[in-house]
Amino acid sequence: MTKQTFLHDKHIALNAKMVDFAGWHMPVQYSSIIEEHKTVRENVGLFDVSHMGELIVYGDDACPYLNKLVPQDITKLVDRKAVYCQLTNKQGGIIDDLIIYKLEDKKYLVIANAARIDEDLNWMVRNQRGFNVNIINESHNYSLLAVQGPKAKDLMAKMGIENLPTFFTIKRAELCNVNLWISRTGYTGEDGVEILVKNEFSELLWDKILEYGKEFDIKPIGLGARDTLRLEAALHLYGNDLDENTTPVEAGLSWSIPKNKLDDYNGRTVIENQLTNGAPKKLIGIVMLDRGIARHEYDVYYNNEKVGTVTSGGISPVRNENIALAYVKSLPEITIDSIVQVDIRGKMHNAKVVKKPFVKKNNKG
Amino acid sequence: MSENMLCSKTHEYLQGENGKYTVGLTDYAVEQLGDVVFVELPEVGAEFKKNEVFATVESVKAASEIYMPISGTVTEVNEDIVTTPELLNEDPHEKGWLIKIESSADDTEFADLMDYTDYREELV
Numbered sequence: 001m002t003k004q005t006f007l008h009d010k011h012i013a014l015n016a017k018m019v020d021f022a023g024w025h026m027p028v029q030y031s032s033i034i035e036e037h038k039t040v041r042e043n044v045g046l047f048d049v050s051h052m053g054e055l056i057v058y059g060d061d062a063c064p065y066l067n068k069l070v071p072q073d074i075t076k077l078v079d080r081k082a083v084y085c086q087l088t089n090k091q092g093g094i095i096d097d098l099i100i101y102k103l104e105d106k107k108y109l110v111i112a113n114a115a116r117i118d119e120d121l122n123w124m125v126r127n128q129r130g131f132n133v134n135i136i137n138e139s140h141n142y143s144l145l146a147v148q149g150p151k152a153k154d155l156m157a158k159m160g161i162e163n164l165p166t167f168f169t170i171k172r173a174e175l176c177n178v179n180l181w182i183s184r185t186g187y188t189g190e191d192g193v194e195i196l197v198k199n200e201f202s203e204l205l206w207d208k209i210l211e212y213g214k215e216f217d218i219k220p221i222g223l224g225a226r227d228t229l230r231l232e233a234a235l236h237l238y239g240n241d242l243d244e245n246t247t248p249v250e251a252g253l254s255w256s257i258p259k260n261k262l263d264d265y266n267g268r269t270v271i272e273n274q275l276t277n278g279a280p281k282k283l284i285g286i287v288m289l290d291r292g293i294a295r296h297e298y299d300v301y302y303n304n305e306k307v308g309t310v311t312s313g314g315i316s317p318v319r320n321e322n323i324a325l326a327y328v329k330s331l332p333e334i335t336i337d338s339i340v341q342v343d344i345r346g347k348m349h350n351a352k353v354v355k356k357p358f359v360k361k362n363n364k365g
Numbered sequence: 366m367s368e369n370m371l372c373s374k375t376h377e378y379l380q381g382e383n384g385k386y387t388v389g390l391t392d393y394a395v396e397q398l399g400d401v402v403f404v405e406l407p408e409v410g411a412e413f414k415k416n417e418v419f420a421t422v423e424s425v426k427a428a429s430e431i432y433m434p435i436s437g438t439v440t441e442v443n444e445d446i447v448t449t450p451e452l453l454n455e456d457p458h459e460k461g462w463l464i465k466i467e468s469s470a471d472d473t474e475f476a477d478l479m480d481y482t483d484y485r486e487e488l489v
Contacts, residue, residue: 017399028426029399032399032400033399033400033425033426034400034402034425224399224425224426227426228425291403291405292403292405293402293403293423293428295427295428314425314426315402315403315425322403345405345421345428
């Protein structure tokens with residue numbers, strides 16, 4: 001049975017093209033993916049991301065418990081601050097990538113990928129022994145709206161929230177007389193906020209944001225543009241670029257692994273070994289030089305040898321080029337400006353390794 | 366133009382007569398694809414059997430293979446859609462054609478093709 005968010009009727013009324021995604025019936029596009037993409041880069045867009053999971057972790061041991069689950073140092077989180085991190089298994093593989101918010105002392109909000117909520121909960125419960133902690137899955141009670149783009153801040157000000165939380169923090173706020181959580185986070189590489197609200201208020205907020213957003217040329221944005229936006233920003237998609245056989249080091253996420261963390265965490269031995277001695281594969285960004293689009297699971301070659309696989313690929317509307325993320329063997333000679341080949345339907349196509357992200361991020365407010 | 370058009374279940378159309386035809390993608394197919402961003406066409410002179418893949422059309426989301434509605438030899442390809450793939454979205458039945466072919470296909474190859482009205486009805 002495909003699930004529907006509380007905004008499903010809104011998407012249908014807007015004539016969205018709907019698809020099944022992670023067990024949810026979601027809008028993939030309202031008008032055109034490229035138009036929606038540009039709207040978020042130039043103005044502001046509204047996303048329904050209510051399929052995402054919300055878990056509340058609380059109790060006396062909430063902090064040491066979460067600290068065991070992720071490489072990030074949760075003890076360093078102050079109230080209302082958030083971190084991007086990974087739920088790792090004993091081998092350092094990524095079960096899910098998460099944002100953890102410290103709501104208050106001994107109480108945390110965990111935002112999880114829709115398709116991974118069950119696996120996450122399973123793993124979290126298995127790691128619960130010895131910790132005085134409670135885990136509540138609140139996913140079915142909350143809707144999540146993302147307002148993203150350079151004009152998001154002005155739109156929120158217009159709606160009465162003058163003082164937005166700073167980058168990667170969250171606060172309580174009131175919008176159209178509705179109490180909610182608002183955080184300065186997103187998945188587009190642009191400035192913007194994510195709004196966590198009880199389901200019964202989501203339709204009201206959706207309508208009000210679109211109404212107030214008119215003067216900022218707001219558009220509703222589907223999952224199609226969400227994917228092209230995050231790819232341009234080189235933000236990982238779980239299931240494509242991250243999985244249980246890939247470590248945060250291999251995924252280029254070493255920046256999210258503090259080296260001097262005191263507590264042990266799942267997968268630490270493997271992860272620290274890779275940090276010191278190198279990992280067998282690495283994630284690279286490529287731009288196609290020959291005409292063609294590199295897609296998920298296409299093979300990558302270097303010097304006539306198969307060295308890896310594309311995990312995400314598509315077009316970059318901003319660069320007007322075709323871009324991709326690929327895992328390749330950690331050969332030192334494959335570096336920025338190296339030329340590799342992508343096998344597209346049996347023909348080799350040249351591509352150049354470039355710095356990630358593919359476009360400059362403007363998400364620090 | 367859609368009056369004398371024959372359509373396949375895989376959403377290609379065929380227009381023309383006396384062994385000379387234009388092959389393209391139906392408006393319905395193009396609408397389903399969304400923004401077309403890349404088109405790969407065969408060489409002039411290439412020969413294809415009925416139902417063989419002769420082109421690839423990529424939208425933002427995915428690559429789709431395009432099948433020959435009947436057998437034939439490519440006599441012309443639409444270079445305009447290679448440089449301007451959005452023509453396919455704007456005008457699939459006219460400016461957005463894919464290839465022209467010469468064909469000596471017999472009636473059996475036409476048996477499963479539908480006229481445009483039947484094709485549209487089949488979809489609903």
